[in-house]
Amino acid sequence: MCGIVGYIGDKDATPILLEGLRRLEYRGYESAGVAILTNGDISIAKEPGKLGELEQALTRKPISGTLGVGHTRWATHGLPNKMNAHPHTDFTGRLAMIHNGVIENYQAIKTKLQASGYEFTTETDTEALVNLISEFYQNGHTLEEAVRSALSQVEGTFGIVLISKDDPDLLIAARRGSPLVVGMGEGEFVVASDVAAIISHTKDVTYLDDNEVAVMSRNELVIKTIDNLEVNKRVEKISFDLDKIEKSGYDHFMLKEIMEQPQTIEDAMRGRLLLEEGTAHLGGIEHEIDSLLYAPKMLFSACGTSWHAALIAEYMLEEWVRTPVEVEYASEFRYRDPVIERGSVAFVISQSGETADTLAALKESKRKGAKVLALCNVVGSTIARESDAGVYLHAGPEIGVASTKAFTSQVTVCSLITLLLARMRNIGVSKGVEIVNEMKTLPGKVQSILDHHSVIKEIANEFHKSQNFLYLGRGYNFPVALEGALKLKEISYIHAEGYPAAEMKHGPIALIDENMPVVVIATKDSIYEKVITNIEEVRARRGRIIAIATEGDEEMKNHADHIIYVPATLEFLTPILTIIPLQLLAYYIAILRGCDVDQPRNLAKSVTVE
Numbered sequence: 001m002c003g004i005v006g007y008i009g010d011k012d013a014t015p016i017l018l019e020g021l022r023r024l025e026y027r028g029y030e031s032a033g034v035a036i037l038t039n040g041d042i043s044i045a046k047e048p049g050k051l052g053e054l055e056q057a058l059t060r061k062p063i064s065g066t067l068g069v070g071h072t073r074w075a076t077h078g079l080p081n082k083m084n085a086h087p088h089t090d091f092t093g094r095l096a097m098i099h100n101g102v103i104e105n106y107q108a109i110k111t112k113l114q115a116s117g118y119e120f121t122t123e124t125d126t127e128a129l130v131n132l133i134s135e136f137y138q139n140g141h142t143l144e145e146a147v148r149s150a151l152s153q154v155e156g157t158f159g160i161v162l163i164s165k166d167d168p169d170l171l172i173a174a175r176r177g178s179p180l181v182v183g184m185g186e187g188e189f190v191v192a193s194d195v196a197a198i199i200s201h202t203k204d205v206t207y208l209d210d211n212e213v214a215v216m217s218r219n220e221l222v223i224k225t226i227d228n229l230e231v232n233k234r235v236e237k238i239s240f241d242l243d244k245i246e247k248s249g250y251d252h253f254m255l256k257e258i259m260e261q262p263q264t265i266e267d268a269m270r271g272r273l274l275l276e277e278g279t280a281h282l283g284g285i286e287h288e289i290d291s292l293l294y295a296p297k298m299l300f301s302a303c304g305t306s307w308h309a310a311l312i313a314e315y316m317l318e319e320w321v322r323t324p325v326e327v328e329y330a331s332e333f334r335y336r337d338p339v340i341e342r343g344s345v346a347f348v349i350s351q352s353g354e355t356a357d358t359l360a361a362l363k364e365s366k367r368k369g370a371k372v373l374a375l376c377n378v379v380g381s382t383i384a385r386e387s388d389a390g391v392y393l394h395a396g397p398e399i400g401v402a403s404t405k406a407f408t409s410q411v412t413v414c415s416l417i418t419l420l421l422a423r424m425r426n427i428g429v430s431k432g433v434e435i436v437n438e439m440k441t442l443p444g445k446v447q448s449i450l451d452h453h454s455v456i457k458e459i460a461n462e463f464h465k466s467q468n469f470l471y472l473g474r475g476y477n478f479p480v481a482l483e484g485a486l487k488l489k490e491i492s493y494i495h496a497e498g499y500p501a502a503e504m505k506h507g508p509i510a511l512i513d514e515n516m517p518v519v520v521i522a523t524k525d526s527i528y529e530k531v532i533t534n535i536e537e538v539r540a541r542r543g544r545i546i547a548i549a550t551e552g553d554e555e556m557k558n559h560a561d562h563i564i565y566v567p568a569t570l571e572f573l574t575p576i577l578t579i580i581p582l583q584l585l586a587y588y589i590a591i592l593r594g595c596d597v598d599q600p601r602n603l604a605k606s607v608t609v610e
């Protein structure tokens, strides 16, 4: 979703803002713009389309200055055109502001301001807010006071950064619901919606919390609440290096992230597997072990890929820990007044840790008295900070919009939690040791699937012109079917559906003919025979089978048109292996169709609006 960068210092702001916006491109956007204070006036350049359009505009008509803001916009109010692109100025042209989030009462603000003679030129909610700030500013408030006063009247979410042509030594940022982080350099500050835009300047950062305002001059940073109370913030260090957010020789971030999975799965387990005791050690949730062990129910809320990981957690925890688990789309959970039994534990899963619906589900769970545990990838993210406890995925920055390595890390962490609780409840040391030993082999097994990527490439070659795909799986691999279908539709724009294999005959079977590729996850597990029956039902209708099967399964050759083999593992760990070929299949098909896999149309990496 929208990318935000602001700069104050002694360097030229334009290249700094553009580089920051480039690093935030992965979040998804449709237009871009900058506003720079130049010789006492605000110069603005903005263009619809990709950042390259803005860069060209700035080459044609350069602007420079040492104070400025830059933005990539993912449209919520109004078309993604030049007029609606950020930054937006107020009616007088004194202020320029960028905004991420949604101002819910913007219409009321706009109507009131119009009645006082303000004129509006865009369809955005942001323009209402910058003019509200302007009204206070013109009535004798300082810029900081004007921001705080205006924000106290605003309903909705915002991450804003603004400058004034009358305050050349001032950059102001504020947040509620949309992430903002301030990077602290020597005589300069870079504020952004994501550390990716800051890391090349400094590793010292402080994260703004909701209802906080950062007031930056070249030599000082003061953080206050909207109610004017000064806050002492912790300075934190960004824990990764620049190469983690670069393609490092790969054509796309998505491919790089798929290929990184042997390492990221290893990282998710690092220091967390105890071989002798046959269990897992998870420092982040240790103090909540009793809550987990005695919970009458566990509730999981998440969105998209993270929701698929939660479904796998449901299968794992119910099988091994025997605690009832409920999994819900965070967007549904937040509004349906869910019943949360006393003592229940609520899990939220989120790669970004900023997904608005998941954050709302977290807050609703807390409000209803549940302990909330978060599984997040982004360190210091809002969800990570607002939960009672949690486990980090340690997958490193995920830049490709389509989530890949975060998913396998999420499932790995869920299997660690399952192992930890199962060992305290139902299973003995020898079973625990067997599981630990098997988990240790997973990175190598993932590597061996990646090494055979050419088989998957050939299959992609044959099917990349298909209009529809069906993905089928059962048990632990039903969520994998959903995730495989999501990957394909996200990046190749092919219609794809994931289904529990047996459910197919209750409807989707009507779609099957000789043109329908059906991807079936059919590993040698407790329901293998049942899946074979489902495959035969597809074949009887001339559907074309692409099977994900277990190495050594020669029998599969009698059932499938194409086979991608994965190594054998324990049944509950299979999703960590079976998803890998499906990620690669989606990737190669999208490439053959000429799609922009890292920044697919209409999608945002972290969805910070409802």
Ligand code: AGP
Binding pocket: 303, 304, 305, 306, 349, 350, 351, 352, 353, 354, 355, 358, 401, 402, 403, 404, 490, 603, 604, 605, 606, 607
């Ligand atoms: C995954 O490929 C998607 N882009 C999307 O479904 C994503 O998983 C979802 O928006 C949740 O994001 P989160 O994990 O950052 O909360």
